Amino acid sequence: MNTQVSPDKLRTYPNDPMQVQEYTLENGLKLFMSVLKNQPRVFGHIAVRTGAKNDPPETTGLAHYMEHMMFKGSDRMATLNWKEEKKLLDQIEALFEKHRNEADAEKRLEIYREIDRLSHEASKFVSANEYDRLISQLGARHVNAYTWKDQTVYYSEVPSNELERWMKVESERFRKLVLRLFHTELETVYEEFNMIQVRDNFKVYSETSKALFAPHPYGTHDTIGLGEHLKQPSQTNIYRFFEKYYVPNNMAIVLVGDFEPEKAIALTEKYFGKLKPNPGLEQEEARPEPAPLTEDKRITLYGAEAAFMEMAWRFGPAKEREAYLLQLIDVILQNGQAGIFDIELLQPQKLLGAYSYPVLMAEYSHFQVGGRPREGQSLEEVEQLLLEALQKLAKGDFPDWLVQAAANELILRRMKQLETNQGRSEILVDAYILGIPYEQEMRLPELLRSMDKKEVMAFAKRMLKQAKVVIYKEMGEDPNILRVEQPPITPVHLNRNDFSDFGKEVLQMPVEELKPEFTDFSKRLKESKLREDLPFTYIHNKTNQIFDLYYVFDRGKWHNPMLAPALNFLRWAGTDRYNSSQIEQEFYRLGLEYKYSLNSLRSHLRINGLAESLPEGAELFEHFLRKLKADPQALANMAEDIIKMRENAKTKKEFLLRNGMKQFAKYGYDSPLNWNYTNERLRQLQADEIEQAIHSLFDYPHEVMYYGPQGEQEAMQIVREKHQLPGRFKPVEKARQFVQLDRPGNEVFFLHYPSVQTEILLISKRNPGFDPDDSIMSMWYNNYFGYGLSSIVFQEIRESKGLAYSTFAKYTTPPERNNAHYLEAFVGTQPDKMQLAVDTLVHITDNMPVLPEQMEQARLGVLKKIASSRLNRDWPYWKKREYKRLGLPENFSEISYERLSRATSEDLVEFHQKRIKNARYTYLVLGDKDQVNWEYMRSIGPVTELDVDELLRPSIT
Numbered sequence: 001m002n003t004q005v006s007p008d009k010l011r012t013y014p015n016d017p018m019q020v021q022e023y024t025l026e027n028g029l030k031l032f033m034s035v036l037k038n039q040p041r042v043f044g045h046i047a048v049r050t051g052a053k054n055d056p057p058e059t060t061g062l063a064h065y066m067e068h069m070m071f072k073g074s075d076r077m078a079t080l081n082w083k084e085e086k087k088l089l090d091q092i093e094a095l096f097e098k099h100r101n102e103a104d105a106e107k108r109l110e111i112y113r114e115i116d117r118l119s120h121e122a123s124k125f126v127s128a129n130e131y132d133r134l135i136s137q138l139g140a141r142h143v144n145a146y147t148w149k150d151q152t153v154y155y156s157e158v159p160s161n162e163l164e165r166w167m168k169v170e171s172e173r174f175r176k177l178v179l180r181l182f183h184t185e186l187e188t189v190y191e192e193f194n195m196i197q198v199r200d201n202f203k204v205y206s207e208t209s210k211a212l213f214a215p216h217p218y219g220t221h222d223t224i225g226l227g228e229h230l231k232q233p234s235q236t237n238i239y240r241f242f243e244k245y246y247v248p249n250n251m252a253i254v255l256v257g258d259f260e261p262e263k264a265i266a267l268t269e270k271y272f273g274k275l276k277p278n279p280g281l282e283q284e285e286a287r288p289e290p291a292p293l294t295e296d297k298r299i300t301l302y303g304a305e306a307a308f309m310e311m312a313w314r315f316g317p318a319k320e321r322e323a324y325l326l327q328l329i330d331v332i333l334q335n336g337q338a339g340i341f342d343i344e345l346l347q348p349q350k351l352l353g354a355y356s357y358p359v360l361m362a363e364y365s366h367f368q369v370g371g372r373p374r375e376g377q378s379l380e381e382v383e384q385l386l387l388e389a390l391q392k393l394a395k396g397d398f399p400d401w402l403v404q405a406a407a408n409e410l411i412l413r414r415m416k417q418l419e420t421n422q423g424r425s426e427i428l429v430d431a432y433i434l435g436i437p438y439e440q441e442m443r444l445p446e447l448l449r450s451m452d453k454k455e456v457m458a459f460a461k462r463m464l465k466q467a468k469v470v471i472y473k474e475m476g477e478d479p480n481i482l483r484v485e486q487p488p489i490t491p492v493h494l495n496r497n498d499f500s501d502f503g504k505e506v507l508q509m510p511v512e513e514l515k516p517e518f519t520d521f522s523k524r525l526k527e528s529k530l531r532e533d534l535p536f537t538y539i540h541n542k543t544n545q546i547f548d549l550y551y552v553f554d555r556g557k558w559h560n561p562m563l564a565p566a567l568n569f570l571r572w573a574g575t576d577r578y579n580s581s582q583i584e585q586e587f588y589r590l591g592l593e594y595k596y597s598l599n600s601l602r603s604h605l606r607i608n609g610l611a612e613s614l615p616e617g618a619e620l621f622e623h624f625l626r627k628l629k630a631d632p633q634a635l636a637n638m639a640e641d642i643i644k645m646r647e648n649a650k651t652k653k654e655f656l657l658r659n660g661m662k663q664f665a666k667y668g669y670d671s672p673l674n675w676n677y678t679n680e681r682l683r684q685l686q687a688d689e690i691e692q693a694i695h696s697l698f699d700y701p702h703e704v705m706y707y708g709p710q711g712e713q714e715a716m717q718i719v720r721e722k723h724q725l726p727g728r729f730k731p732v733e734k735a736r737q738f739v740q741l742d743r744p745g746n747e748v749f750f751l752h753y754p755s756v757q758t759e760i761l762l763i764s765k766r767n768p769g770f771d772p773d774d775s776i777m778s779m780w781y782n783n784y785f786g787y788g789l790s791s792i793v794f795q796e797i798r799e800s801k802g803l804a805y806s807t808f809a810k811y812t813t814p815p816e817r818n819n820a821h822y823l824e825a826f827v828g829t830q831p832d833k834m835q836l837a838v839d840t841l842v843h844i845t846d847n848m849p850v851l852p853e854q855m856e857q858a859r860l861g862v863l864k865k866i867a868s869s870r871l872n873r874d875w876p877y878w879k880k881r882e883y884k885r886l887g888l889p890e891n892f893s894e895i896s897y898e899r900l901s902r903a904t905s906e907d908l909v910e911f912h913q914k915r916i917k918n919a920r921y922t923y924l925v926l927g928d929k930d931q932v933n934w935e936y937m938r939s940i941g942p943v944t945e946l947d948v949d950e951l952l953r954p955s956i957t
Helices: 064-067 080-102 107-127 132-136 160-174 182-197 200-213 235-245 261-272 278-285 322-331 339-345 379-395 402-417 422-431 445-447 453-465 499-508 565-574 580-589 611-626 632-649 651-666 679-683 687-695 712-722 772-786 790-800 830-844 854-868 875-885 893-901 905-916 932-939
Strands: 010-012 021-024 030-035 041-048 141-147 151-157 251-257 297-303 308-315 353-359 365-372 469-475 526-531 534-540 546-553 592-598 603-610 703-708 745-750 758-765 806-813 821-830 921-925 943-945
Touching: 010 905, 021 261, 030 422, 041 160, 041 402, 041 422, 064 141, 064 151, 064 182, 064 235, 080 107, 107 182, 107 806, 132 141, 132 499, 132 854, 151 160, 151 308, 151 422, 160 251, 160 261, 160 499, 160 526, 160 893, 182 200, 182 790, 182 821, 200 297, 200 365, 200 469, 235 353, 251 261, 251 422, 261 745, 322 339, 322 353, 322 379, 322 445, 322 453, 322 603, 339 353, 339 379, 339 580, 353 379, 353 905, 365 379, 379 453, 379 469, 402 422, 402 580, 402 603, 422 745, 422 830, 453 611, 469 821, 499 546, 526 632, 534 875, 534 921, 546 611, 565 580, 565 592, 565 632, 565 687, 580 592, 580 611, 603 611, 611 687, 632 679, 632 687, 632 790, 651 745, 651 758, 651 921, 703 712, 758 830, 758 893, 772 790, 772 806, 772 854, 772 905, 790 806, 806 830, 821 830, 830 921, 830 932, 854 893, 854 905, 932 943
Parallel strands: 030 251, 297 469, 534 703, 745 921, 745 943
Antiparallel strands: 010 021, 021 030, 041 151, 041 251, 141 151, 308 365, 308 469, 353 365, 526 534, 546 603, 546 703, 592 603, 758 821, 758 921, 806 821
């Protein structure tokens, strides 16, 4: 392969921390490359400068729907007989045009039945999910795509030795679009629409965009599209869209990771160089400008979730200086420590929540500010408090150092982003999509440091003089929810074992073997002791000047439930030298933050930030914890806010199913989720209880882990000098135990939630204790059967029948040795599809299709993921603790690799027979009680309707 690179096509940037190389092909395709050799993998983005703003007005949602169809292959990929398949696909295209132009409902139904019949016939010539199966066998991770206003972006990460096959597969789907398996995917997109239209934050964003930007497409075109447009798609428009926008002079490939740039350029030329550009792309008609905002627009929306309000202001494109100012102002307003919202609204507990965020786009941007009320507070009061805080920004009523500290935080975030393949790649993708020259984007630190308090104040004054959009989102029934009937769909054929000639060609390409490298913990971790009973682990950060210092405890909420409110109170606590605002500002001024993590049996405290501030930061942290003082009024306010948040949690669909109902299935009402103080007990909390819990944290056994640029002895000396310890550690309290129930199965628990979609989660307790071999085999089982785009469940539920957008089945690995492995299966679907969806899910899980070739592809995919994985940063420390907790040897990753290397399809079948077959499920159903199929639920077994207050009832008095 010729790797000679023409100098006039390659551009580099002086003083670039990512050392980006930018290459332009003759057809206009951009290739951005950044080499990062921290693991033998390459993250690849393929970015197309087209999104919802480019949708035809009569078929909104087209760009997003086409994103889905890009996974269906081409006239070479995924077809078993293109000549015969094309005849049928041409007829289907014509019928869809006829269908969308027919007004008579009966005639439309008749046309759709013919579409369904022809689609069924056409599917006989399709290699199901071929793209997904190919990319999975490459050992790909993070395979997905997204569509937004300006862009459609496809991404995945593959082992370095698979770069050429990745190029071949990706270039093929961008060469030729084929709309196969169209009507089942249409139902999938509609299920996504169902899922989104009940999300209150989506409603608010959608209405904000309309009010700010209409008649510009930013305001008239939601990414998901209008419901009536989704049900009347135009294949002809989709093909035209692809031919116009999916062209090399409108695309960029971004590669970050361990690869040779010269080889990557040669491969890009070989596989993408033949794509034909669209010379007329620049002649696109100008889009209408947003209507002038001469006065505030006020809108009220309704939904099932807790009330909140937002305000928004319109600004210019992302490449302008004011867009960087918006990012800076966002951090000045709220950074979790010393922002204006933090100090003025959250520290004094005036609001339950206050936040801001910029939305940067290629043509216009906007800035959002929002808040959530405390108990008894109106949204009008929330708005007034937010505006008063914003006036402080405009008047300069904040510390002079805050602007530079906020700039430093953004720079620190960028430094962390540069540590990963995906982080670097996303920087380059965003710059390309938003039209920001990379030489400008790489100067982010310089740009931010050039902004001073005077400029921030002037900008804020201008912003507050502008008209804005104000949206109140109240609790209540939404009158605009769209409900539709399930169309007639015959399940399409799934030719799972077949590959197209193209697919076979890809699989037969020679690939250099990638040898796994397993972590030698003795070399990666330098372990010593600060004193005889205090372990210290050191890991050197050779990448940047950021440190992390952890204090790690085998002590959690089950040992002492007071830890939960005590640690939660830290943000409102002061000391004998600082009030709560001052201590937060002091950490922020030093470029530091502190965090905590608390779970059932473990916890940790962490400070991280600029390494130069470690000595001061460690001393300040010790002072904070040892001298902490709890203000009784702040404590009482916190208790009321926790109670309010508990009520808000009862309105969140995801929390109810995946936390409340799931824990109920495993434990009953006596669950870890409810192992919290009752509302009455919270209101009785005393300041000395909080102070004692915090003051005594370091009196219990723990260990210290340092990851940073300082040398081992220097880091140890700093910690030894600053860390205040008792003469002898106290014994850890006995942990509360919870029993995982042995449920009989075939019982249904229903919880009412107003939604157009019903969500069903099936739970079955399998192996009662942790089993190392189960953990290994589940990686293969999940990859083959239940999790991912190429899985059997995805193919059957989504691809063949169009029953759901989201579905999976997985065999889980427990976090503790004495916990059980569970089988979980999920589907979210319209109520009229529920029976077919659940029956299909249960049937295929119990009767797993045995497809030796696909099993082998899944096994090889898992092996490649293991072989190309490396434990970077401080991950070796946490992995070693995990192995110790589960009673595993330190070479368990190597054991897993060897076990799967010699495994056969018979082993997977045996695993299914032993661990999955004949599972008896607890059925958890979350949906609208007036819409769900009660008769079907009763046919499964006894149905119990849960009460949300009983389900989420704290139990500690």
